[in-house]
Amino acid sequence: MSRTAAAPERAAALKQLRREAGAWLKGLRERAGLTQAELAERVGLRYYTFVSQVESGLGRVPIESQGAWAAAIGVDPSEFARTLLRYYEPELFRLLFTAAEPAARQAGER
Amino acid sequence: MGTVLQFAEELSVGEGWSPGERAQLREIGVQLAGVLDEVELVFGKTERGDPWCAVTDSSGEVLLHIARIDGAFVVHSPDDDRMAEGPDLWGTAARLLGDALRERRGVILPFPGDNWAPPTALAIIVAIALQNEFGQFAPEEHTSVGAMPGTDTADAAASAEDEGGSDAPDARPPLLSAAETRPHTDDAGQEPASAAVVAARPATAEAAAEPQRRGDAPAAEVASGPAQALRLAQDHDDAARREAAAQGHPALSSGPTEATVSEFAGGRHESAPRLVEGGQGADRLVLGPAVVAEGKGGADVFVAPAPAPAAANSGPVLTGVIADMHKGEGDRLELGGGRFTQVTGQTQVVDILSTFRGAPGMGDLPTVSGRKVTYDVNGDGRPDGYVLIADHAGAWVDALRNVGSRDSRPWDDRAWGGRTGGDPGSAGVSPPSIAAPPGDAHTPWAPAFEAPSPPPLAEAGTDHMPHAIAPYAPPELDLPFV
Numbered sequence: 269m270s271r272t273a274a275a276p277e278r279a280a281a282l283k284q285l286r287r288e289a290g291a292w293l294k295g296l297r298e299r300a301g302l303t304q305a306e307l308a309e310r311v312g313l314r315y316y317t318f319v320s321q322v323e324s325g326l327g328r329v330p331i332e333s334q335g336a337w338a339a340a341i342g343v344d345p346s347e348f349a350r351t352l353l354r355y356y357e358p359e360l361f362r363l364l365f366t367a368a369e370p371a372a373r374q375a376g377e378r
Numbered sequence: 379m380g381t382v383l384q385f386a387e388e389l390s391v392g393e394g395w396s397p398g399e400r401a402q403l404r405e406i407g408v409q410l411a412g413v414l415d416e417v418e419l420v421f422g423k424t425e426r427g428d429p430w431c432a433v434t435d436s437s438g439e440v441l442l443h444i445a446r447i448d449g450a451f452v453v454h455s456p457d458d459d460r461m462a463e464g465p466d467l468w469g470t471a472a473r474l475l476g477d478a479l480r481e482r483r484g485v486i487l488p489f490p491g492d493n494w495a496p497p498t499a500l501a502i503i504v505a506i507a508l509q510n511e512f513g514q515f516a517p518e519e520h521t522s523v524g525a526m527p528g529t530d531t532a533d534a535a536a537s538a539e540d541e542g543g544s545d546a547p548d549a550r551p552p553l554l555s556a557a558e559t560r561p562h563t564d565d566a567g568q569e570p571a572s573a574a575v576v577a578a579r580p581a582t583a584e585a586a587a588e589p590q591r592r593g594d595a596p597a598a599e600v601a602s603g604p605a606q607a608l609r610l611a612q613d614h615d616d617a618a619r620r621e622a623a624a625q626g627h628p629a630l631s632s633g634p635t636e637a638t639v640s641e642f643a644g645g646r647h648e649s650a651p652r653l654v655e656g657g658q659g660a661d662r663l664v665l666g667p668a669v670v671a672e673g674k675g676g677a678d679v680f681v682a683p684a685p686a687p688a689a690a691n692s693g694p695v696l697t698g699v700i701a702d703m704h705k706g707e708g709d710r711l712e713l714g715g716g717r718f719t720q721v722t723g724q725t726q727v728v729d730i731l732s733t734f735r736g737a738p739g740m741g742d743l744p745t746v747s748g749r750k751v752t753y754d755v756n757g758d759g760r761p762d763g764y765v766l767i768a769d770h771a772g773a774w775v776d777a778l779r780n781v782g783s784r785d786s787r788p789w790d791d792r793a794w795g796g797r798t799g800g801d802p803g804s805a806g807v808s809p810p811s812i813a814a815p816p817g818d819a820h821t822p823w824a825p826a827f828e829a830p831s832p833p834p835l836a837e838a839g840t841d842h843m844p845h846a847i848a849p850y851a852p853p854e855l856d857l858p859f860v
Contacts, residue, residue: 278437279437283437304425315447317443320423320424321430321432321440321443326420326432326438
C-alpha cells in the first residue's frame, strides 16, 4: 500500500474537490429519492457504507460503477462521468475539455 | 522500528463505534502509520447509523474502508479490491492485512483519580497502542493536557460508571484541553462536535535507556475533513526523542530493585485474600481475584489480568485489589493482561474488602474506602473486569497480613540480592511465580519457579517479562493518589 505523498497544497485541493463531489453525489441521490442502501443495491456495491464514504468526500466512485450509479439516480451517464472527472482528476479534465477546446477552435479556424 | 509515538485525537470522533472498536480502529491506524508515511483515519456514519472508518493516505486516497453493518464488520482494500467480513473487528482486519497488524496489547493505566475518566483512558490507549520490536511500552512525555473549559469532571466520572452502556463515553465531556474545534456533520445531520486534543509520547524502556537505538516514530495530529479524522504520521524528530530520553524517568531506571511477582490466586472469596507485597523498589505485581497487592515504595506496576470469558459473561468480575497506588511514586495499573482493553468507568466504593467479609477474620478489619475501576476486554463496551483501589493503605493492610495470608510474601531489595528465590512450599494453594530482579531491565530472565498449574486466568500468565514502564502522568490532573 505504499503511496507517493502528494504536495500538501495539491492534496488539500484534491480533498476539497472530493468533498464537493461528495456533496454533489449526495444531492443527486436525495433528489432521486434513494437511500444510501437503495443506491448501493442498484449499483451493485458490496457494502452500502461506501456510499456514505464517497458522499463524505472520501474515495471516488469507481469508473466501472459510474454508469450504473448514473442510471440509478437518473442522470446522463456521460455528463455524470464528466462531472466526476472534473472533481476527481481536475488536471485531466482540464486537458481533455478545457485546454483542448481553444486548441480545437484554433485548428478549426485554420 | 520506531519507539516513540506522538498522537493527538479528537475525543469525540468515531460516533457509532463502541469505545473498544474505536480503540481498535486507532490501533489499526497507528500500526499502518508504522508502514506508511502518513495515514489518516476518517470516521463517518451512514444515514442508517452504521459507522464506517476510512483509512486514507496523505492525499486522501482511501487505503481501507472499515464498516460495521448490522453487527458484522466489513474491511475493504480498494487498491486490490480485497474484502473481508467477520463478526469481530480486529480479526476481520487481520485477515485482510495479515502481518501488517501485530498482536494487540493491554491497557496501561497510570493512576485512576477523581479527574480521570474513560476519555482520558481512550487517549492513553492510543498512546500505548504502538509497541516496539520488543513489545514493551513506556509513555514518557505528554503535552497539551489540561482541563476542558466547562468540564464537570465529577459528572464525567459519575457517568463513567454507567457500566451497561457501551456508548457512555461518548456522552462525557472531554477532560482534556480544547486544542481545536472543527465542524462535523455526519449523514445523520448531527451538530458540529467539539474536538479536544491530547498528545503523548510513549517510549519503551529499551529506547529510553539507549536513545541512540531509537528509530523513527509515528506521530499523529488532528486533521480536518468533512468527517472526523485522526491523522497518524511518522515523526523523524530524532533530537526531540533524544531529549525525551535524556530526561529519563524514574520508572525507566529499573535496576536491582525491580522485583516481579506473578500471582494467580483464583477461587472463591470465602477465604481471606492473599496479600502480595512489593518491596521498596519498582515492583511488578500481578493481581488476581483473591489478591490484595501492596506495592510499597518505588514505581510499581499492578497488572490486572483479563477475566476468564466465562466469568465475565455474568458481569464484571473482580480481578484484584490494590492497597496503595501513589501517583508521586509513579505507580501504574496495567489492565487486560495483554489483551486489548478499554476502561469503562470508575466509581467510589465504601468498602473494597466487602467481597471478602465473609471469610474468617475479615469481618474484624476496618472498612476500607476506595475506587472501582471497570474495564472491557472484548471490545463490546461493557465491563468484563474490575479492580478495587484503596484510598489509603494503612493499618488494615497489617491486619490483613495477620488474618490468613500465610502465603503472602514480603520482601525487600536486600532479600533478593540478585538471587532468584522464593519458597514454593509456603505458597499455599496458588504459589506465585517469583523471580529475582534482573541486573537491568533488559536482561532476559526466567521465573525461579512456576506454579504447577496456575488457574486459567486468561492471558495473565503471558505477561512475565519485567519491563520498566514510565508513568503517563498528565500533570494537570489532580489525582488523589499522592
